[in-house]
Amino acid sequence: MNISIREATIKDLDFLVDSMLKMAKETEDIDLLAHILEPGIKNGLLDPLKAKYYIAEIDNNYAGTLMITKEWSDWRNAWVLWIQSVYTVVEYRKKGVYNFLYQHIKNMVVNNENYCGIRLYVDKTNTSAQQVYSKLGMDGDHYQFFEWMEDV
Secondary structure, three states, X not given: OOEEEEEOOHHHHHHHHHHHHHHHHHHHOOOOOHHHHHHHHHHHHHOOOOOEEEEEEEOOEEEXXXXXXXXXXXXXXXXXXXXXXXXXXXXXXXXXXXHXXXXXXXXXXXXXXXXXXXXXXXXXXXXXXXXXXXXXXXXXXXXXXXXXXXXX
């Protein structure tokens, strides 16, 4: 099985919207509003300062996706890449799709002095994802995540 990774384009919008709708429902039992989600993803695709999406493909079929955003670290004088919006298509789970996506992002960090690390957040109840992240050498021991969000 050959997994390839590429940067998403506007042609991938429908797949990305469908993936995020499924991911939110599966991981947090949230029904996202497609009329807000679709332009949100579209804006991310069209403005690389907002986000970059990456697509994993197997035999020219969509297998998974993730989005990265950047956070400036004054402590390190470099960018931290945040992995967000992770989704693997059901039939391709447990086949290394996320590992390939993660290694692609990690290679970006290792090979570019403007980047210094990777972060992500995960729902406390999503223990299967936490196990995957731990196996890849990430840890959740350093920070606790807090948020305030307006209701959508």
